[in-house]
Amino acid sequence: MKLIIDTDPGVDDAIAIALAHALPQIDLVGLTTVFGNTFVAQSSRNARYLADMLGADVPVAQGAALPWGAESYVPSANVHGPEGFGEIDVVPEIGRNIDETAAEFLVRMAREHKGELVVCAIGPLTNIADALKLDPEFAQNLGQLVIMGGAFEAPGNITPHAEANIYHDAAAADFVFASGLSLIMVGLNATLQTLLTPEEFAELGQASQKVGGFLEKISHFYLSFYRSVGITEGCPMHDALAVLACVFPEKFTLVEAGLRVPVDGDDLGATLKDDSRPKVQIAMGVEAAWATGLMKQSISAL
Secondary structure (H helix, E strand, O other): OEEEEEEOOOHHHHHHHHHHHHOOOOEEEEEEEOOOOOOHHHHHHHHHHHHHHHOOOOOEEEOOOOOOOOOOOOOOHHHHOOOOOOOOOOOOOOOOOOOOOHHHHHHHHHHHOOOOOEEEEOOOOHHHHHHHHHOOOHHHHOOEEEEEOOOEOOOOOOOOOOOHHHHOOHHHHHHHHOOOOOEEEEOHHHHOOOEEOHHHHHHHHHHOOOHHHHHHHHHHHHHHHHHHOOOOOOEEOOHHHHHHHHHOHHHEEEEEEEEEOOOOOOOOOOEEEOOOOOEEEEEEEEOHHHHHHHHHHHHHOO
């Protein structure tokens, strides 16, 4: 499977990228970056740093710096740390981004690998929406889009109604859900079932000193944030679960519905059922022990 990860690394993004590199079923052919957990330049720097650490020779294409229609954006440094990697305050600049924008790269790769390319979008959906605007055929050329985002008929995690990735660019997300893309939404319904404990991160660090050790190091800040909001057992897999849904959708409980995203009001950023929209698949559950186990087994081998 040829896969591009659209990302804003991010602690859980780092786990997702490492998992994608480790899984033999995935041919990771690029990383596209977006604002979200960090500013977009930090996202690109972090993506290149992770690719270098993993020994993954993949291009990084920088994408959107701002949500649709916005003039500014400030990341939530209290969740992932000021540089995106927990308490690490200096991340080296390694390599450089390719000259194409994220949307240009996505459009070209979908055209070159028509019907085969899968994109796993684990940040705000701005780059995906930009690609749809750039090329009317993108929705038909792309094999599948799998997103980490949303909460279906369930509470959000940034407001009572909204999940953070959708909330941060509700207009772009609404555009994507209206597009007819073949889409799987892996949101809080599923990801909150997959908690990673401090002990599991310690095991990763022992099994894989370079990659697992890095993930353990950056996990402390993230785990502390989740404890501060009342999730004391661990932190959800979030983005890595979306990577698993790209390869193993049969391990998920999926329902179908059309979705719309309000772009203002109290329910800004919610993912609401809309029968007039093209149907997408929504992950309501997952074999959680399988998911966390496969992630640990895969990254431990790096």
